[in-house]
Amino acid sequence: MIVVMKVGTPEAEINRLGSELKELGLTPEKIVGAHKVVIGLVGDTATFNIELIQEMSPWIENVLRVEKPFKRVSLEYRHGQYSEVVVPTPNGDVTFGPNHPVVVVAGPCSVENEEMIVETALRVKAAGAKFLRGGAYKPRTSPYAFQGHGESALELLAAAREASGLGIITEVMDTADVEKIAEVADVLQIGARNMQNFALLKKVGAQNKPVLLKRGMAATIDDWLMAAEYILAEGNSQVILCERGIRTFDSKYTRNVLDLSVIPVLRSLTHLPMMIDPSHGTGKSEFVLSLAKGAIAIGTDSLMIEVHPNPKKALSDGPQSLTPDAFDQVMQELAEVEKLTGRGQKELATV
């Protein structure tokens, strides 16, 4: 860390502060500039809180962090080696990681009834998806909107899992529900609105289940990685990071702005695998295919795509969901892009 002192700080105060910093086990090194004095802190400052330092003296103008604020999620923590998240499913182990095929997670926003969820599972499996997504508990902006069927939907997900052999990814919204959901789900999802629900992060960190951590809609990369750090700090290192669009000044033509630059950014900062959700990212089904292609070309490890059978309203594809037929087509086109990346071949080789 670098401590920048205000112009005119008395030397006695700089010395006092230096002594106090030494008590914390840090070695302060003073640089006397033309206008200002700056103190470099040598030592293990990664887990020090900036505010803690800042409160030490009213003469401190600014504290700049040179080390990254996260530790266990950092690429350096694994000496530059990427980690893999291996998830056992009825159809076999599925691996999320940069040296494995792109994993596609597909399914409806929420579980409506057994027929629809089993049918969707079979269709997306046939198209090549490895996981079924589907909400039992749904975060909704309005208390009057459908909140998910809850516990009974978990049984339907279990039925779909059995029928299709797909792994199940579903959202947890309350610490009280984690164990119950973990009985059915193969991956626990933390939604964007709960990304900094620290009680929930600690709870899933204490489970022996992989966690899909969605980025909050105004979360910086650091916020997001620190949220993952909560889970790893509790002992669970099976975390997949999922970008689902951020909130900006424009939401007229897309619900959010899908930040695809996170793919190389995360790759340079963390060993954890990542996922892109173009369905929530754009909120429009007609933009899903092109952005999914882009995400694969850029290097994502996995994708989450909303698919809804909507049998009764054959004309409709909804604002965000694809029909199973459209999804078939999407998967074929994505396979072409994936070939380019060299990922597809590797799986063939190991089969």
Place this chain on the structure above:
Amino acid sequence: MIVVMKVGTPEAEINRLGSELKELGLTPEKIVGAHKVVIGLVGDTATFNIELIQEMSPWIENVLRVEKPFKRVSLEYRHGQYSEVVVPTPNGDVTFGPNHPVVVVAGPCSVENEEMIVETALRVKAAGAKFLRGGAYKPRTSPYAFQGHGESALELLAAAREASGLGIITEVMDTADVEKIAEVADVLQIGARNMQNFALLKKVGAQNKPVLLKRGMAATIDDWLMAAEYILAEGNSQVILCERGIRTFDSKYTRNVLDLSVIPVLRSLTHLPMMIDPSHGTGKSEFVLSLAKGAIAIGTDSLMIEVHPNPKKALSDGPQSLTPDAFDQVMQELAEVEKLTGRGQKELATV
């Protein structure tokens, strides 16, 4: 609601959609424009979900809400009459509302030990605060930062309450802790990061305790009011809305941007009382006084101000907290501004 159809929508589809809308109890009225057809929906659409309508036809270009999405929190729901939140404290009832004196809540970020919290309570009470704030459970970006003393801090808050007679406001972060905290707290605080933790909103909505609902850092006014609507929908209408700064493109000189325009905006939309938190809003103690003055001049019902005794480091005022001495001064200057608003006088009259 207004349903805008795409250019070239077949008339048969418009008629089909009209029939389906009638099944929902709505009366569709068709306007045939130069290029487009628009359908006005007459009926109680406030609690209808926009997505639900949008999914009815692939020919729908857009659904525009004309009614507000919230109901119980709206000013219309109380026929234009503002509500008051009356909180019993050892020192007597304190009322939050537009026709009552500005209520000041003060105290440290987190409860450190009995001496500091009791001393702070006595000092802020002497200066005119009606509530003590202090975190027992702290939401922290980093898992390595101090997370609050938890349950043991609740006892210290109880001691400070007894010693000072102040009401206690403290944060709840987990549904599992709500009852325990409600035993000590006079007001339950939902923090910015949990504003859309819907499980938690429902839980506090089921308590018989006032709730302080902080605005999420990227929450729109509608998101925020819908979060309050969750609490009211569960039966608890004692909600105070607290602005604490939003996240924008600039955080160099202030941690957040304190959005003081919410004061007249909320007043025009909701009957609920409101609070402004300039300490979190700016993140700098030297900006607290001027923005607190502004908040009162604009019309806030209450203020939350961070105060920390910091006896050992007398030189320091920390980046965000005021010392008790500085707080004394702030309260005197705020009283001058409050006189202007005509609020102060009213209390004198009733004493």
Place this chain on the structure above:
Amino acid sequence: MIVVMKVGTPEAEINRLGSELKELGLTPEKIVGAHKVVIGLVGDTATFNIELIQEMSPWIENVLRVEKPFKRVSLEYRHGQYSEVVVPTPNGDVTFGPNHPVVVVAGPCSVENEEMIVETALRVKAAGAKFLRGGAYKPRTSPYAFQGHGESALELLAAAREASGLGIITEVMDTADVEKIAEVADVLQIGARNMQNFALLKKVGAQNKPVLLKRGMAATIDDWLMAAEYILAEGNSQVILCERGIRTFDSKYTRNVLDLSVIPVLRSLTHLPMMIDPSHGTGKSEFVLSLAKGAIAIGTDSLMIEVHPNPKKALSDGPQSLTPDAFDQVMQELAEVEKLTGRGQKELATV
């Protein structure tokens, strides 16, 4: 347009407003809802100003635009047919458009001296670029930063054009410089900071030169298309839209957020061709290749990539620029992605 009236608007006022709207040549249609009255305006409202309508009555709550605010840039204006921008260069015509190969524009941020700009031009041409970019006039946040060599740099660009046969793209910042720059440049660039410099837009709209219009850093899609509409309204329809990253709440790891969703969004709204600038979009040369791949996979018509020879400092690649060697490699990898899109083949066919 849809005019939403406030609750309780007197019927006389609605009738008065209706008459006034008829005077403007519009046909008002009234929908009486449960709580509100809404007036649909039938007629050519695309070029009507929302404020104009709003000021007609204090009883108007809101005016919602159903038609798009732009006209000449819209896809409908050309009946769904995409336009092409054909630019004559010494090496032959180069076409920007969805049915043509991806056009790559490359070069340094600013023109430093003849040797460097000619060398860069030859290198990027050899790698496959069709245009040389290079700033003669540079918009810089600081008045103390290098502002470009101005007029003398235009001669160097002319020399590079002659030596390489590449077309030249350079920025105009002042109406007074437009003619002078247009003598040398094949495409006039409007930078992000001048996207709403309407005097400049009108001036380039009156030239017979293609214009590259960069998106402002906080410009909505509508703002951007309206800026293009200014150019088309003056008679110049040769406009290319360039996304270069938007400003959000996070700029720690990338300078801006490159919004790749604009590719399908623009394709659905406008007939104009588009360009993506991953160098400014990320501000980091190491992220350029992956995001450029993504942009091609998603469907961009062209790319702008910063390349700097930096001969003296062989170790350095600068924060945002690629070396010519790195650019060679990038172009080879991009060609692979382009093959997927089917664009590459078409040019081969026409050669």
Place this chain on the structure above:
Amino acid sequence: MIVVMKVGTPEAEINRLGSELKELGLTPEKIVGAHKVVIGLVGDTATFNIELIQEMSPWIENVLRVEKPFKRVSLEYRHGQYSEVVVPTPNGDVTFGPNHPVVVVAGPCSVENEEMIVETALRVKAAGAKFLRGGAYKPRTSPYAFQGHGESALELLAAAREASGLGIITEVMDTADVEKIAEVADVLQIGARNMQNFALLKKVGAQNKPVLLKRGMAATIDDWLMAAEYILAEGNSQVILCERGIRTFDSKYTRNVLDLSVIPVLRSLTHLPMMIDPSHGTGKSEFVLSLAKGAIAIGTDSLMIEVHPNPKKALSDGPQSLTPDAFDQVMQELAEVEKLTGRGQKELATV
């Protein structure tokens, strides 16, 4: 400046970089940390470009600025003394500065005809305004919206000046118009969209006229002060900074978010006087009074308020403008708030 080197930078490279930095006249001081080496740069780095340093070595991870990037606008440049902008008007000199009464600028968005502008001038003067605002050249998002009457409106402003004795503030949008406008205007306004139109900033910097510099809608405080620095660097130090609302994720109930925290922030950074524009900041006339009160209580030096006579449509107050009658009322209430600040008394003393 602080240069942070990447983990594993060879010592030879650090030494090479050190030598190169010395050639620039800087004194590098090396701090060897646990993981990283950091180089503190001692010398006059305020006007150094961060990119220039960053490009010196590929081993540089980050360059952090410790000094502020601006110089002439900084409070330190005047040794902590605030500057005043004194504007001669027919009615006498008007002074903008922290020790002078709050100056109110009022008038319509654009000059429509002689009668309306003269009438407005007389009304706002009677209410206490010192300047008339009114657009001759209007920046409009749409090329089809009214663009102002241009040169002929300048004559009408001159007529209003003569009739009322008020100073005139009007916007310049093109370098070609500056001299012409400067003949009539007492203060030249640079609008939000042109805040980084550097050619225009240089041009007004070369005039002997005060400049009102509006904050760009996504401009950071540093961007804004650097834009002012352009004007001062050209020799014109009569600059007033005007906040008019920033663009955020929410624009439903207010057009922009008026950032009132800039008042104490600017006061801590710059000697220049400031203005707040609640009319553009909120876009709603009903919110103008309360936010104007807040701005004065927080400490603004001046206010800009939209007033429109709108005689033909007596019922209308427009979305953003006040009627002259409403403005009378506003001015009376603002005078009450100003008394609190102690500013009002001072003028009385000097009369």
